[in-house]
Amino acid sequence: MNSPARIAGLAVLVAAIALPFLPGVPPYWITIASYIAMSAIVALGIVVLTGVAGVVSFGQAMFVGFGAYTTAILTTRYGWNALATLPVAILIAGALAWGIGAITLRLKGHYLPVATIAWNISFFYLAGSLDFFRRFDGISGIPPISLAGFDLSDGSRFYFLALGLLVAAYVLTRNLLDSRVGRSIRALRGGALAAESFGVDTGRARILAFVYAGVLAAVSGWLYAHFQRAINPTPFNITVSIDYLLMAVAGGVGHLGGAILGAGLVTVVRDKLQDILPALIGTQGNFETIVFGVVLILILQFAPEGLWPHVRRLFGETRRRPPTVLEAGSAGTHRAMPPKGEDVLRVSKLRKTFGGLVAVNDVSFSVGAGEIVGLIGPNGAGKSTSFNLITGVLAASAGEVRVRGEDITGWPARRIARLGVARTFQHVKLVHGMSVIDNVALGRHLLGRASAVRGALRLDREEEAAIFAEAHRQLARVGLAEHADAIASELALGQQRLVEIARALCLDPVLLLLDEPAAGLRHNEKVALADLLRKVRDSGVSILLVEHDMDFVMGLTDRLVVMNFGAELAQGRPAEIQRNPAVLEAYLGSAA
C-alpha cells in the first residue's frame, strides 16, 4: 500500500501544510502558493474534460468568472455571507455549463474548441459592457470569507482554505473517475461507440464532464473573488483560459497530479520570469510571455504527455487497482432467459444502402432461444453491416429488426443494449488506456445505478464490488483472469477479442453478437472459446456469430445464414450448407 509514489504524494501534502510555519518563508510565497492552489482546481477540471473525456475547452476562465461574479454580486449587492454564496456559485455555474454544453458539445472536430473560444469572448465583453457587472470597472468591496468571526481571506488562512478545497477537489475527482460514471467518461476517448453499445449515454457523459470542469472552475473563481476583494472581466478572458489549458497540458493533461504540477510550474515560472527578464533585458515588456511560450513548446516537444509521467516514473509506477472482490459474494442478478423455441432475434427484409451500394439487400433470418447461428459469406458480403444494423450502430434503410418480439428498428444502440443485446466488434473497440478489468466492467454499466455524486463521495462501493465481482468472473471464463490489471492495449489482438467477449457477457445478455471472435486466436484458444460459447448457449443465451474460420463455424453453430453481395444466399444446418452448390460456388468454392 505504501508505495514510493504514495509516500511522495503524502510528503508533498505535508510540505504544503507546513509551508506557512517554516521559518523565513516570506508572505509572498504563501500568496503564490494560494494562486497555485486556485489554478490547480481549474486544471483538475481540465484533466477530466480534456485529458479524460477528450473535449478541448478554451473557455474555462469564463466558468471561473461565473463563480467570481456570482459571489461578488450576491455579497456586495445583496449582503450575502461569502460562505453562503459558494453553493449558489456552484449551482449557477453548473446550470450554465449544462446549457452551454448541451448546445456546444454537439459540435465535432475543431468547431468545438472554436465555440468555447466564442463563449469566453462573449462573456468577457458581456461582463465588460453591462452595468449589472459594472462594466470594465468591475466590482469592488467584496467582503472576506469569514467563519465564526475568523477572516479566512487573510494570508495563510486563505492559503489553507484554498489548499483544503484543492485536496477535496482532487479526492472527489479521483473517486469520480474510479466509479461507474467515471468509466463511462473515460470511455469517451476512443471507446464511445462501444460504450453506447453497452448502454452508456455518451452525450450525457460528455456534458457531465463539461459541468464538472465548469463547477471546479467556479469554485476557484469564488476563492479568487474573495482573495482579490475586487474583480473585473480581465482575469476571466480567453488568454487566461489558454493559461489554464497550458497548465494542464504542461503538467500532463491525462493525470490528476499533472494538474497540480502544471499549475505550480506555470505560476512559479511566470512569476520568476516577470522578475528576471526586465532586469536582464533592461526594459519593461511582456517578454515573459515569449520565453514562457518557448518553454512550453520545449515541454510539449520532449514530453508530449506532460511532465507528470516523468515525475511519477522517478517514484515508480503505481497503477490504481480496481476493487478485487471475488469474495464479494453475489455477482448480481441474472436475467431470465427466454424459453426454448422463442425467436430472440427476427430480421425481416433488412436493407442498407451506402450511396449506390446495397450493402445489405432485403435479408431475413432469425435466431432462436439458446441457438448458435453463424452469419457467413465472403469479404464484403454485408455481415458486419448487418451486425451494425441489428445493434443500432447504423440506421437501416428499410426492413425491420425485432428482439423478443419488440420492434427495435431505429432504436439507438444504448436502448437496444437494455434488452440484453451485447456485441463484440470486428475491429476491436476497447478503451486502450484503461485496464482490462475496467473495460470488462464497462459491460455491466446498465446493471449499476450509482450516480456521479455517489461515485465522487465513495457511496458506491457495494455496487462497485458487485460489478467487479462479475467482471472478474467473466474474465476468468474467457481464460484471462491473470491479465485483469494489464492495460487493455498491452494484450495481443486475439486476447483483446476475448476481453470484448467477457465485456459482452458482463451485460448478462439474452443475445450475443460476436464479430469474428476467433480471429487471431491459436488453435487451443479456439477450442477453449468454442467450449465457452457452447456453455453460454446451454445457459439459454442466443448467439449470432460472424466468422471466417470455417472449421470453427461448422463445429460450433446450430444453423448458418450465408450472405453474398449483401443478399441472403442460403440458410440451413452446417452439414446442408457444406453441400449447397450455390454456397460452394459463391463462397466455399472460392475459398477452396
Ligand SMILES: Nc1ncnc2c1ncn2[C@@H]1O[C@H](COP(=O)(O)OP(=O)(O)OP(=O)(O)O)[C@@H](O)[C@H]1O
Ligand atoms: N460506412 C460505410 N460506408 C460505405 N460503404 C460501406 C460502409 N460500411 C460497409 N460498407 C460497404 O458495404 C459492403 C459490406 O461491408 P461489410 O463490412 O458489412 O462486409 P462483411 O461481410 O462484414 O465483410 P468482411 O468479412 O470483409 O468484414 C462492403 O462493400 C463495404 O465496403
